[in-house]
Amino acid sequence: MEHTYRLITHCPDQVGIVARVSQFVAEHGGWLTEANYHADAESNWFFMRNEIKADSLTMGADAVREAFRPIAEEYGMNWELVDSAKRRRVVILASHASHCIADLLHRWHSDELYCDIPCVISNHENLRSMVEWHGIPFEYVPVDPANKAPAHARVQQLTAKYQADCVVLARYMQIIPAEFCRAYAGRMINIHHSFLPSFIGANPYQKAFDRGVKLIGATSHYVTEQLDEGPIIEQDVIRVSHRHSKEDLVRLGKDVEKAVLARALRNHLEDRVLVHGNKTVVFD
């Protein structure tokens, strides 16, 4: 993977933003390997993602940041300059189901996902061996249905201890407390096992089966306090028919879930997902 810096910005739209930013990049020798722009006409908002060869820049990242600050202020930008070489720390929360986590771990193990996974937290013990085979600590935090607060607190404590930059709910199946959602706004990714907004809440495959839909899907989104209502990052579907039982839907859905979650996480890790309001811009 080429070493780059990613200059991610979004701000109110006006004439000259691209000129100003790209002039800045060029002044510092920056060679663009990729550049993406989006002007949202509805909200009059402008989004940019510039990927710059690290060794083309004539000064260090911190100096670049310092130099860019006045421009950002002038345009009222939300912005960051991300070093592609810095591995984000992704804590994965799982439950009993293994398909999403096995998929993520294999992608990580085979260098398809550029990140560290400092630990996996689960409310079941069954995945311990698989996780530990990958050399990743496994933290067992059972959830008492009658009193979930201590488990939630423990999970949040562990997330802090392992210094998570990002939290992935790989079919964790627990409702995340509002405070935890806020702490990881735009950095906590869930996979929901339906094509949202269809079948919000529990048992989407049962609902899909009962409704007789001809496609089932999965949705990866950032977690917000509103259950299954956060900004959607990625969705996909698969065709089903009357021949499929509810168990078939569950089985077929697994393949969609894991693919959608992996694509969403990869895009997140490459800073391709910009959140604005309750929607995303995904520069893929």
Next chain:
Amino acid sequence: MEHTYRLITHCPDQVGIVARVSQFVAEHGGWLTEANYHADAESNWFFMRNEIKADSLTMGADAVREAFRPIAEEYGMNWELVDSAKRRRVVILASHASHCIADLLHRWHSDELYCDIPCVISNHENLRSMVEWHGIPFEYVPVDPANKAPAHARVQQLTAKYQADCVVLARYMQIIPAEFCRAYAGRMINIHHSFLPSFIGANPYQKAFDRGVKLIGATSHYVTEQLDEGPIIEQDVIRVSHRHSKEDLVRLGKDVEKAVLARALRNHLEDRVLVHGNKTVVFD
């Protein structure tokens, strides 16, 4: 198209149904060109569709029906024997939008849909010339928003006059009175411009845009008294992104709508769609 008879049956499941029916077919010389079976474990119901070469049968259709009746009664079957050569009469209801009806008319005109279209009814005049070019009568029935009942009555009257076997709502955009729904139960096909059950009701593209979904879809279903809740025949989706405005969604969605409606109607006309409860078995 080969001349066949289609023996369509469904009934409570038990041992020996296939044996009994296929023995009956064989006894009368019936050569099967296609045979489909489905046992629904949940409802313990059995569905069959046998397509039989017409000229292989040793007796006429009415005689076959007479001979089959005792078997049907023994097994408690819903059934019919359909002559593939008999063109169903399909009345199309349209509004202002032309994409679905233009698509259906072209398929019909190029012999891809085997049916008669005795007339098109619309609450707008703009499609008259297109319809009449195809040699099909065009009936203009404007709808007074303040008093819709007369228009509905007129439409139902025309449907009866033109002896419709089947009614297609090609983006008609009017809510069909309950009594009309009941009269055409399992024979009135709608295209809804969303991936149901997402975005039920009006303005689904606006809702999809606001929610930021990454796929938009369309759903063809039989019309029932519950708006957008009838048995689903066919669905499909298309990928969209942040780059697409609401107008883009409308434009891209048209292609999905017309394809889904055409597939649903074709399957209906070939007696491939069996309704059971609020779900369909589609032997495609």
Next chain:
Amino acid sequence: MEHTYRLITHCPDQVGIVARVSQFVAEHGGWLTEANYHADAESNWFFMRNEIKADSLTMGADAVREAFRPIAEEYGMNWELVDSAKRRRVVILASHASHCIADLLHRWHSDELYCDIPCVISNHENLRSMVEWHGIPFEYVPVDPANKAPAHARVQQLTAKYQADCVVLARYMQIIPAEFCRAYAGRMINIHHSFLPSFIGANPYQKAFDRGVKLIGATSHYVTEQLDEGPIIEQDVIRVSHRHSKEDLVRLGKDVEKAVLARALRNHLEDRVLVHGNKTVVFD
């Protein structure tokens, strides 16, 4: 449709292109509604498409072109500034099959394709009425299998007479002479009824049927002197199975062909397709 100017450029990659071009745009007041960039690492080539609100520019198009020329020369650019309001003249060549041309005509008629269609040329008479209903002249140019040259000459003559900017082969089924290909390089679009490079040449559905593929497809590409080898603009596929006869493949394939051709043409008309070598960059 908003009135814009599209500044399309491609050239050898180097630091500062985006800065230079976007600075130029900003200097003249240009408000970007869309901006796309692609750096091809393999060929070290840079591609840009800037869409600029027409009324934001402080000078006329010709003056902008004049002002841009020195920059284009400095960077060795292939470039053009296209007025989105200018309708391109698209001559369609068809044969007996109606699905692609009916689809294109309906999209044009319903303002989904922004262009003029000065005439349709065909070697069969059967589509005359459909074409003329749309108010478009129909030119019948039969092809003598024993001596095709006169027909080809006549087609090229008509194309010139009708001042075609772009030629679309909507299942024309004739091999285009090399000289005609060269005259319309990058402006003559074909739809091939297979997923190229599978099944090059004649009878692709028969070949697909014989090979037992599980998906069939269609490919839209610019025509070059090498049959079915030109730069690919768009492709798509549809699932098939053992249940489908060769006739079914032909029927199902039609839907893919017309959708692929329409998307390719639309992207071409919006100047979203940049050709480089034998490949395309499609900014869709």
Next chain:
Amino acid sequence: MEHTYRLITHCPDQVGIVARVSQFVAEHGGWLTEANYHADAESNWFFMRNEIKADSLTMGADAVREAFRPIAEEYGMNWELVDSAKRRRVVILASHASHCIADLLHRWHSDELYCDIPCVISNHENLRSMVEWHGIPFEYVPVDPANKAPAHARVQQLTAKYQADCVVLARYMQIIPAEFCRAYAGRMINIHHSFLPSFIGANPYQKAFDRGVKLIGATSHYVTEQLDEGPIIEQDVIRVSHRHSKEDLVRLGKDVEKAVLARALRNHLEDRVLVHGNKTVVFD
């Protein structure tokens, strides 16, 4: 998984086959959970797959086979009665790439693939630990490029020793000797990393990149002596664009490869794939 017997037959088509077979099944109390039929008009061949609840049969499997033999002979059937409870022994051949084998092992480990995997054979050591974690023996058989015959012989010897019913080439990347192909005709499954027949042979992703295709695919097929020419079981594709490098194609293709191979193997293990000539009937 319900315990069933699968009666799989194919033979020249004639009137009465379904009647005769289903009568036989019913006579012995057989409750059909699934029944699939296909009449191939081109070759005049008939294919059936009947799935029968094991505990509904009034006699044992061997007795059923004995009783069915005369019918099979009368109709000239290829046939077998398969006990769904008997796990097939699947030997997997792999090379350095891990994505397909990791996917298959996880599906097997999570009971999604009903089979035994008596061993994995590879010409590289890198997958040993992953395979052994699953409790499966790992056999390392390096291939000397200058003299491949001994390695091929060793692989075939191991396949025999481990009593393989089925061999899966999970990106094994070696050409299988003709004699080995014949020994496992219809039981040796390969995954080819292109949408066959496009890009037969080596380096399909490089070829796809060079051709500028807009979709890449994968094909699972039975291995025959003709390289990449065997009967196709399953195919799928994924969309790519100018933004994707050859390395991106390789990465994106992995997801298609593993999904296609897993679906093909599952259908094979459930006796849903019937080979006839160089084509397959897949009752999925």
